[in-house]
Amino acid sequence: VVRLESVSKVYYMGTQSVKAMVDVSISFEEGCFTAIMGPSGSGKSTMLNLLGCLDRPTSGKYFLSGQDVSNMEDNELSAMRLRRLGFIFQSFNLIPQLTVAENIEMPLYYMGWAADESKSRAEQLAAMVGLSERLDHRPAELSGGQQQRVAVARALANDPSVILADEPTGNLDSATGAQIMDLMADLNSQGKTIIMVTHESHIAVYAKRRIHMLDGRIERIEEAA
Amino acid sequence: VVRLESVSKVYYMGTQSVKAMVDVSISFEEGCFTAIMGPSGSGKSTMLNLLGCLDRPTSGKYFLSGQDVSNMEDNELSAMRLRRLGFIFQSFNLIPQLTVAENIEMPLYYMGWAADESKSRAEQLAAMVGLSERLDHRPAELSGGQQQRVAVARALANDPSVILADEPTGNLDSATGAQIMDLMADLNSQGKTIIMVTHESHIAVYAKRRIHMLDGRIERIEEAA
Numbered sequence: 001v002v003r004l005e006s007v008s009k010v011y012y013m014g015t016q017s018v019k020a021m022v023d024v025s026i027s028f029e030e031g032c033f034t035a036i037m038g039p040s041g042s043g044k045s046t047m048l049n050l051l052g053c054l055d056r057p058t059s060g061k062y063f064l065s066g067q068d069v070s071n072m073e074d075n076e077l078s079a080m081r082l083r084r085l086g087f088i089f090q091s092f093n094l095i096p097q098l099t100v101a102e103n104i105e106m107p108l109y110y111m112g113w114a115a116d117e118s119k120s121r122a123e124q125l126a127a128m129v130g131l132s133e134r135l136d137h138r139p140a141e142l143s144g145g146q147q148q149r150v151a152v153a154r155a156l157a158n159d160p161s162v163i164l165a166d167e168p169t170g171n172l173d174s175a176t177g178a179q180i181m182d183l184m185a186d187l188n189s190q191g192k193t194i195i196m197v198t199h200e201s202h203i204a205v206y207a208k209r210r211i212h213m214l215d216g217r218i219e220r221i222e223e224a225a
Numbered sequence: 226v227v228r229l230e231s232v233s234k235v236y237y238m239g240t241q242s243v244k245a246m247v248d249v250s251i252s253f254e255e256g257c258f259t260a261i262m263g264p265s266g267s268g269k270s271t272m273l274n275l276l277g278c279l280d281r282p283t284s285g286k287y288f289l290s291g292q293d294v295s296n297m298e299d300n301e302l303s304a305m306r307l308r309r310l311g312f313i314f315q316s317f318n319l320i321p322q323l324t325v326a327e328n329i330e331m332p333l334y335y336m337g338w339a340a341d342e343s344k345s346r347a348e349q350l351a352a353m354v355g356l357s358e359r360l361d362h363r364p365a366e367l368s369g370g371q372q373q374r375v376a377v378a379r380a381l382a383n384d385p386s387v388i389l390a391d392e393p394t395g396n397l398d399s400a401t402g403a404q405i406m407d408l409m410a411d412l413n414s415q416g417k418t419i420i421m422v423t424h425e426s427h428i429a430v431y432a433k434r435r436i437h438m439l440d441g442r443i444e445r446i447e448e449a450a
């Protein structure tokens with residue numbers, strides 16, 4: 001279970017400050033499939049970054065499996081992130097110098113996997129996102145949607161129990177996007193928790209619950225029938 | 226008028242090669258509003274990059290206002306690009322070290338505009354995309370959709386006659402996306418030529434003509450009624 005309790009996030013830039021999240025409280029049950037929607041700048045990526053332990057709240061508490069994340073050391077945090085979380089970034093964050101295969105293998109390298117095992121895992125994942133022929137290419141040699149699919153594959157490498165996806169189909173045509181969403185639905189049916197930011201309603205329908213954000217707050221929550 | 230004549234683009238990577246565009250012939254009339262759609266990797270961005278003189282065909286010809294672009298020197302090309310074209314990149318390509326205002330002003334700086342004029346032009350454009358309060362912030366301090374809107378504003382700075390937009394609403398919620406598209410429709414009604422890649426059908430409807438690509442070729446063309 002993932003739980004935010006009165007979480008706020010303020011970004012300070014010199015004299016100015018931006019209230020990215022304001023007093024947000026929400027729980028995510030294990031195995032849930034939730035979409036986070038809302039206008040540009042409403043706090044969706046900020047919420048996902050906090051959930052992914054990539055950032056800390058300015059105030060409020062974040063509990064991961066009952067444990068108060070704010071009491072954890074940075075190395076504790078990154079260890080748990082590595083084991084339990086898979087993150088698909090809005091801007092992909094692929095390593096330009098690494099090939100597709102090496103980008104996908106990254107989490108496994110940090111977890112100490114043997115080279116041949118991580119290589120075959122990367123090949124399996126690349127096939128799942130339709131990029132088997134591009135394993136030795138670098139991100140700059142790929143289209144936007146192909147880069148996005150590498151980011152998806154990398155997020156699944158460590159078989160995470162919680163998948164955090166920030167606009168996973170933003171650069172994909174409907175058909176390819178549906179393939180990725182079918183993959184997500186499949187992982188969810190295996191019990192994985194999926195929290196996904198999307199602005200596309202035909203993608204949000206894969207989720208059982210839809211959280212609508214506005215100006216850093218939760219405006220409303222829709223539960224699918 | 227913009228015209229591609231039997232244009233092919235092959236990317237060579239060591240022993241491998243990718244046929245990004247295969248024997249494409251198409252014209253774009255002055256003042257048209259055209260959408261380019263198709264699966265991820267089908268050649269949409271490659272076509273836009275060629276149209277935007279950011280890359281050269283491997284074979285075939287590209288005519289811009291009747292002039293064969295392949296006969297132009299690089300500096301001629303970039304001069305014309307600066308004067309006549311506005312490009313919204315799929316990955317924004319904002320300068321991280323520059324503020325929002327400075328990013329928008331970039332084309333005007335190269336065109337030798339006076340500082341105070343380019344500053345007020347940047348303020349006007351930032352207002353048009355709803356970012357007046359963020360002029361002094363840097364891209365890393367912005368949300369994905371806010372960065373995308375800065376990229377839109379920058380593409381319009383030099384008042385181009387041809388606007389090339391690669392997924393201009395990919396990171397925007399429906400409402401904000403519609404605002405950007407209303408802006409595009411307005412510019413088109415003023416006579417500007419707009420060629421836009423999108424995978425979102427509710428965005429493609431703004432275009433009078435829709436070109437569908439598949440594996441580097443034009444698969445079919447739809448004309449709106």
Ligand SMILES: Nc1ncnc2c1ncn2[C@@H]1O[C@H](COP(=O)(O)OP(=O)(O)OP(=O)(O)O)[C@@H](O)[C@H]1O
Pocket residue numbers: 140141142143144145146171172173236237238243244245263264265266267268269270271272315
């Ligand atoms: N610089 C490059 N080097 C090598 N191959 C490239 C390069 N740029 C693009 N390609 C390849 O050319 C093909 C077409 O790419 P393009 O970016 O035009 O696709 P696209 O239709 O824009 O895709 P998307 O919808 O995913 O953005 C893809 O297979 C891509 O991997």
Ligand SMILES: Nc1ncnc2c1ncn2[C@@H]1O[C@H](COP(=O)(O)OP(=O)(O)OP(=O)(O)O)[C@@H](O)[C@H]1O
Pocket residue numbers: 011012013018019020038039040041042043044045046047090365366367368369370371396397398
């Ligand atoms: N590092 C940062 N520094 C300063 N302000 C930030 C930073 N990151 C985000 N913000 C601001 O916080 C607000 C929320 O940003 P966030 O990225 O969460 O929005 P979002 O809902 O994901 O938007 P989008 O749909 O455009 O991606 C925005 O106004 C943004 O400019």
Ligand SMILES: [Mg+2]
Pocket residue numbers: 044045046090166368369370
């Ligand atoms: Mg975001």
Ligand SMILES: [Mg+2]
Pocket residue numbers: 143144145269270271315391
């Ligand atoms: Mg593209």
